[in-house]
Amino acid sequence: MRWRDALDLTDAELKHFVSGFDVLGFTAVIEVRPELENKKTLLAGQLMKLHPRLKTVLRKKSAMKGEYRVREFEWLAGEKTTLAEYYENGCCFKFDLARAYFSPRLATERARIRGLVQEGEKILALFAGVGPFPIVIAKAKSIQCLAVELNPYAVEAMNENIALNKVGGRVTAVCADAREVLPEKKGWADRVLMPLPYTGSDFLDDVVSNQKRGCTVHFYGFGPSNDLFSAAKKLITKKCAAHGRTCEFVGERRVRPYAPRISQFVLDFVIG
Ligand SMILES: C[S@@+](CC[C@H](N)C(=O)[O-])C[C@H]1O[C@@H](n2cnc3c(N)ncnc32)[C@H](O)[C@@H]1O
Structure with a gap:
């Protein structure tokens, strides 16, 4: 039985029913x-009945907000916790959903990046959160990765996840502002990950001016779904030129729908 069919909502109520939900391990x-x-208790209770593996149902209470991109939750059913245990791409992650950013909707993108990485690469994983990008890559490839994250709790969880997935020899987590780390790591990286779609463009100058020619950058942003890449390509080209660099765009992808007529995208470019 579908969730919506188990709820016995009126037609008027069904207009406001959001059927999509995320599952992170035992948490919906x-x-x-x-x-x-x-109807919130009914909604949560029926979802647990339909998915007996679920232990907790939480409700999104805010958008992702603040510098740490964290959202608030309301507990609705099951075990009263915001701790999640989540499996993805052969890796396990444990973290508190209410204290650090995490989105299971980026799983395919993480697998795509893993597929592009060559053995032995040096990777600067900026805005690393609880570590999903660096850990998914490091689980499969022999890399040297510096994972940079500002939120102290996220770094604590990332260190636990690094240990849990046994990639300690390949990933080092640092609690710092990416802006401070980039000049310290001048010319070091073969690849830079920039998964900060709201304000990532503020860091383009630091990335382009500090990384070597031949370095591949994965830049994430939001844009209008009907013309997703143009504005960002223009901006990146301009930033590169301002630092006496060129850029070659080697990949582009719609990562996920985000809001009506707005999507998240990634642009892959090589600094020249
Ligand atoms: C959109 S989240 C992405 C997290 C992670 N990469 C993932 O996919 O789950 C962006 C992360 O960047 C961190 N952040 C924001 N500003 C930062 C800065 N100046 N330096 C380092 N990290 C920063 C936030 O705390 C947040 O965890």
Whole structure:
């Protein structure tokens, strides 16, 4: 039985029902619109009945916000916790959903990046969160990765996840501002990951001016779904020129729909 069919909602209520939800291990994260406030316990309870593996149902209570890109949750059913244990791409991650950013919707993108990485690469994984990009890559490839993250709790969880996945010899987590690390690692990286779609463009100058020719950069952003890449390509080209560099775009991808007519994208470019 589908979740919506188990709820017995009126047609008017169904208009406000959001059927999509995320599952992180034993935790489901659902969206309940204000119009269905008085149905939230029913929604969560029925979801647990339909998916007996679930131990907790949480409700998104805010958008991702602040410098650490963290959201608030409301507990709705099951075990009262925001701790999650999540499996992806052959790796396991444990973290507190309410204290660090995480999105299971980037799993395919992480696998794509892993596929591009060559053995022996030096990778600067900026904005690393609890470590999913660096750990997924390091689990499969012999790399040297410096994972940079500002949120002290996320770094603590990343270190636990590095140990859990036995990639300690390949990934080093550092709690720092990417802006400070980039000049310290001048010319070091073969590849730079920039998964900070809201404000990542603020860091382009530091990346382009500090990394060597031949370095591949994965730049994430949001854009209008009907013309997703043009503005970012223009900006990157301009930033490279300002630092006496060129750029060659070697990949582009719509990562996921984000809001009506807005998508998240990634642009892969090589600094020349
Ligand atoms: C959108 S999240 C991505 C996290 C992770 N890469 C993932 O995919 O789950 C961006 C992360 O960048 C971190 N961040 C924001 N500003 C930063 C900065 N100046 N230096 C380092 N990390 C920063 C935030 O704390 C957040 O964890």
